[in-house]
Amino acid sequence: MSKVKEGGRNLRDGRRDQSVGVAMDDRWPVWKLAVLLYVFAATAVAINLFMLGLMGQAVGLPALSPVRTLLLSIPLGIPAAWLSGRWVRHLLDEAAKP
Numbered sequence: 779m780s781k782v783k784e785g786g787r788n789l790r791d792g793r794r795d796q797s798v799g800v801a802m803d804d805r806w807p808v809w810k811l812a813v814l815l816y817v818f819a820a821t822a823v824a825i826n827l828f829m830l831g832l833m834g835q836a837v838g839l840p841a842l843s844p845v846r847t848l849l850l851s852i853p854l855g856i857p858a859a860w861l862s863g864r865w866v867r868h869l870l871d872e873a874a875k876p
Contacts (some may be wrong), residue, residue, distance in 0.1 A: 820855025
């Protein structure tokens with residue numbers, strides 16, 4: 779059975795409307811959000827690394843190839859996806875407040 783948060787409005791006849799409450803079992807955990815957002819976070823990391831490599835040429839560093847930036851973005855995308863998942867979880871919690 780699903781627990782319902784306090785919320786809901788009072789109806790005219792004194793009953794409580796439970797359809798407005800938020801079901802506690804329907805919350806997406808951060809890890810599921812992070813898995814869904816991993817592709818987008820890793821892509822953003824790859825683009826930022828590639829641009830950083832281009833800017834590094836101005837100070838004499840070698841350029842990063844697109845393949846190298848993609849390979850580096852695979853492990854670096856994990857913490858970025860986790861932070862994105864936490865941010866989206868916070869936004870969903872804020873939106874669910876009565």
